[in-house]
Amino acid sequence: MPKKKPATAAAPTTAATVRTTSDTAIQALARQHDFLAPVFAQYPLEVATAQGVWLTNTRGERVLDLYGGHAVASLGYAHPAWTAALARRAESCQFQSNAVALKVRARAARRLVRFSRLPFGSVFFVNSGAEANENALKVALRMTGRAQVAAVEGGFHGRTAAAGAVSWGAQAKWYGFPRTPFDVSFIPRGDCAAIAEHVTPHTAAVIVEPIQGLAGAVDLGARFLAALRARCDEVGALLILDEVQCGMGRTGEPFAANLYAVRPDMLTTAKALGNGFPCAVLMMSPLVAASLKSESLGTTFGGGPMACAAIEAVIAAIKSERLLERVRHIGAYIRRTCILGPVSGHQGAGLLVGLRTTRPAKEIHAELLECGILTGTATDPQVLRLLPPFIIEEEHVDMLRDALRELPA
Numbered sequence: 001m002p003k004k005k006p007a008t009a010a011a012p013t014t015a016a017t018v019r020t021t022s023d024t025a026i027q028a029l030a031r032q033h034d035f036l037a038p039v040f041a042q043y044p045l046e047v048a049t050a051q052g053v054w055l056t057n058t059r060g061e062r063v064l065d066l067y068g069g070h071a072v073a074s075l076g077y078a079h080p081a082w083t084a085a086l087a088r089r090a091e092s093c094q095f096q097s098n099a100v101a102l103k104v105r106a107r108a109a110r111r112l113v114r115f116s117r118l119p120f121g122s123v124f125f126v127n128s129g130a131e132a133n134e135n136a137l138k139v140a141l142r143m144t145g146r147a148q149v150a151a152v153e154g155g156f157h158g159r160t161a162a163a164g165a166v167s168w169g170a171q172a173k174w175y176g177f178p179r180t181p182f183d184v185s186f187i188p189r190g191d192c193a194a195i196a197e198h199v200t201p202h203t204a205a206v207i208v209e210p211i212q213g214l215a216g217a218v219d220l221g222a223r224f225l226a227a228l229r230a231r232c233d234e235v236g237a238l239l240i241l242d243e244v245q246c247g248m249g250r251t252g253e254p255f256a257a258n259l260y261a262v263r264p265d266m267l268t269t270a271k272a273l274g275n276g277f278p279c280a281v282l283m284m285s286p287l288v289a290a291s292l293k294s295e296s297l298g299t300t301f302g303g304g305p306m307a308c309a310a311i312e313a314v315i316a317a318i319k320s321e322r323l324l325e326r327v328r329h330i331g332a333y334i335r336r337t338c339i340l341g342p343v344s345g346h347q348g349a350g351l352l353v354g355l356r357t358t359r360p361a362k363e364i365h366a367e368l369l370e371c372g373i374l375t376g377t378a379t380d381p382q383v384l385r386l387l388p389p390f391i392i393e394e395e396h397v398d399m400l401r402d403a404l405r406e407l408p409a
């Protein structure tokens with residue numbers, strides 16, 4: 001019998017083929033494990049409970065968490081004031097939309113602006129980092145009437161249409177949309193001389209992570225950020241700081257904008273903001289806020305009372321427990337004591353730490369997890385990323401140091 005020729009073109013997709021494919025896929029998945037979308041690589045760790053900086057796995061073993069669920073668990077786990085604030089809010093009124101006024105929402109907005117020590121005029125609460133960036137870009141395009149955006153090589157801003165468009169490498173790897181909603185120009189990282197070529201009188205906004213998180217805690221520095229600010233002023237573009245990962249105290253200052261003395265027109269933050277209750281925010285200068293009209297932005301869940309109670313509790317704990325000082329102190333302690341074994345250097349700021357490794361960070365990540373320490377990796381394969389809760393103490397860093405010392409260099 002002649003062998004069946006391989007098909008040269010994919011058969012057209014019909015409703016029937018889609019149904020058959022998905023039925024087969026569902027059965028295969030159900031046999032495998034569960035119904036979760038198979039899009040995440042998972043660590044060999046199943047968490048049952050957590051307390052402070054410790055996770056307990058389903059076998060009852062403790063794991064020191066130096067990764068904080070992608071930088072989210074700012075106050076660690078089961079923080080009493082945060083837990084009580086959420087419980088109180090759940091009992092009193094767990095949700096009302098932005099169509100009604102809520103004291104907790106107004107308080108969270110006011111406290112956030114005060115915490116930032118930056119001259120913001122307005123905040124818009126949303127649910128995720130990508131959504132905050134999506135809205136920031138929309139506001140910039142509409143306000144300037146321009147259709148181009150500049151971003152920085154290596155940056156990550158989220159997986160929605162606009163946020164993905166300004167994420168470095170997304171189009172080659174995972175973007176998925178047939179086209180981006182605007183033209184994007186990527187500025188080489190840290191290259192002040194290249195800024196003018198990429199930020200022109202047609203540029204609506206520059207979006208930048210002051211410290212690139214996923215890239216491996218790559219600090220773009222005060223000089224580069226000042227040059228971006230100056231060029232934005234020159235051509236009438238808006239500067240958007242994406243502090244989804246590096247903001248809310250993670251650098252030891254309220255925001256990296258404070259650390260580098262750069263004035264943003266808009267700033268987005270999320271992750272540490274709610275300590276695990278999903279929330280994000282877009283903060284705007286008074287000038288940007290004045291460009292908004294009724295219904296130009298919207299959300300159902302953004303600014304919900306549970307989220308706002310979580311935000312209030314996070315800010316209150318950062319203040320009352322002097323966590324900014326702690327972030328600075330422990331950040332410096334890690335950098336002083338943990339450059340040993342397979343770690344040859346460090347980058348980043350505060351508790352957004354990139355440890356440069358002499359061999360693939362993935363190997364070191366796996367070896368540390370075997371020792372009961374959870375860390376993170378980055379798109380740079382030679383960087384091990386630490387994003388621990390702000391409540392971490394020296395003794396926890398000593399455990400990391402002792403474990404690193406035992407690992408092959």
Ligand SMILES: Cc1ncc(COP(=O)(O)O)c(C=O)c1O
Pocket residue numbers: 070127128129130131133156157158159209213214242243244245246270271
């Ligand atoms: C700097 C930065 N911006 C945006 C995002 C997207 O945030 P989210 O996953 O909440 O949409 C991330 C997430 O890792 C991030 O690190």
